Amino acid sequence: MFLSVFDIFKIGIGPSSSHTIGPMVAAARFLEELCCACGRERRESLHLTARLHGSLAFTGRGHATDRAVCLGLLGFQPATIDPDSAEREEVQLRRTGVIRAAGLPPLIFAPAEDLIFDYGPPLPGHANGLVLEARAPDGTLLLSRTYYSIGGGFVQTAEELAAARGRDARLADETAAMGYPYPFGRAADMLAMGAEAGLSIAEMKRANERVLVGEALDARLDAIWSAMDDCISRGLRQEGVLPGGLSVRRRARAIHQQLLAERGLNAVQPHVVNDWISVYAMAVNEENAAGGRVVTSPTNGAAGVVPAVIRYYRDHCHGATPEGIRTFLLTAAAIGGLIKHNASISGAEVGCQGEVGSAAAMAAAGLCAALGGTNAQIENAAEIALEHHLGITCDPAKGLVQVPCIERNGVGAIKAVAAASMALRGDGRHFMPLDNCIETMRQTGIDMNTKYKETSTGGLAVNLPEC
Known part of the structure; x- marks a missing residue:
């Protein structure tokens, strides 16, 4: 795959x-x-x-x-x-x-x-x-x-x-025949191939990508991160009301200005790091809501999670490097590919568990890898993040990607960091395999009422303030 x-x-x-x-x-x-x-x-x-x-x-x-x-x-x-x-x-x-x-x-x-x-x-x-x-x-x-x-x-x-759909059963064989050296279609295959080859998930993903893009890989990865980072920076500069009629005000700039003013103060609460993580995500999703330039990560509705966690890694974590960002992106893409192949990343198909849930799993895995996690810890980080988004609905108010989407990206980014941290504190052994969690998400999406799958006919979308 x-x-x-x-x-x-x-x-x-x-x-x-x-x-x-x-x-x-x-x-x-x-x-x-x-x-x-x-x-x-x-x-x-x-x-x-x-x-x-x-x-x-x-x-x-x-x-x-x-x-x-x-x-x-x-x-x-x-x-x-x-x-x-x-x-x-x-x-x-x-x-x-x-x-x-x-x-x-x-x-x-x-x-x-x-x-x-x-x-x-x-x-x-x-x-x-x-x-x-x-x-x-x-x-x-x-x-x-x-x-x-x-x-x-x-x-x-x-x-x-x-x-x-007809060729899914033979997809791994077809992928291997195309010359990709590590054609994993499930997390279990990914872990087994990594153990046999003595390679990290990012190294296997890099080997596969080089078949496609050759020596241009690092430059293209850097361009993706540059577009993400630019989106965060734009979002942190903008003010005003988002289009669409809900009168939702941009908040990222004001929060960012407060955080900058508090730097160096002894009275700042230790959990302020969560505010940094969430404001990066909110900046992206306010830009997205305004129709700005964003990067699918893996979707637009969840576009803030991965960039926010990379920005957190770069600006707040000890030992962050450009190569670590590339490792993050490669690892996150490997996890995103598994989820898309075996379930869905579409809110209209499985609810927001497939969007912000998938993004959080990708970001948790990417951060865990960038901070030196083993393949088993990385798989565990992705599973923790996805598991604790299961069942989340997609019920945007007035059909706009604003409420609850903007805040949900902030919370998803925080949960991704927490998941990576929990996994890094362990040795990779855990009860629920990522493959089973992905399958659970797929089944939950099938069972979810259509009202909660991006139709704006149920949930928060119909329980709006009257004034």
Whole structure:
């Protein structure tokens, strides 16, 4: 089983990896395929429609899914989007209802009429479904594609999703045949391979990644951390009210200023370190809520946990090094890959246990590795963090990635540090294997009521203050 560190950590924009990044990627893919299908000989205009299903419909407006589809059809990609240009082109599209793309005739797409929020049953493949169609002027269907945004910005067509599920049983053999030397698909395999090879989890992950990216690995890891760190710094500078109508005020800057003022004072409580950890996470998720540039870690809704714990490691832990940050990222990605492969990182599929829970497990493992933990301690750290997020629902107020998401990232980062510390105090032996905990999360997600899986139809989302 191989998911690259650059699959788990992707640079994009807020507020949601599954509801913003994924639909933008899907729409851009549809545009490319339409260009290939139609060719340059077609001159008459085409009519496009987009239909959102499941969680994409129920929380799509709060998660800016409609805007993401528009931008994808305009040719924008999450990793390279220029916000100013995107805003101008989106305004023009909503005014004219016409997309002019290279290699295609004029595309008629009026978002107010042609982008449909379908509140009926979700599509069969996944809770986040999107159907894009192109028709000729006489109504003839030229191209129809069903996409699923399966969490963390990953997108699959209906056919790709079915094929992926069909090959899961032989995935490890296929991965080994592709030349990845350590094709672990479960935590038990990861520990066994590490023991046999005498390598750490990060060293095995590094060997796998080098097959894919070669000597560029360290530079690309550094770029991921740089984007995370920049996001924290931006969030710590900003003030004001977040968009969306809840009137949630940014708090990270004010808290950070208080913490800076308290440095060196004898009266500071020892638990103030928790405030540092949480403010780093809140800074990221306030940026995400504002539609800023973030890194999926493994999702946008949980994007603050891993960066916050890395910043804690770098700025507060003794002996922190750049190589330690790379070890952190590699180890965290290995754990994130296991969770995604064997369960889910999608809030729409398993609730927030799959988002902040997965992020906390990744961060706990990464910190444990960076601080010199053994493979057994690292696996234990991930298990502790994930175990104590089991059952957490995804019920964002008004469909916005703000309440409870911003604070939940702060608490998740604190729990990740605690989990790493507990594991480092032990010898790696523990009762519940990580694999079993991941499976429990998957089963819990199946049993969880749809109201609590990113539809904003239950929980905190419907128990709002009246004034």
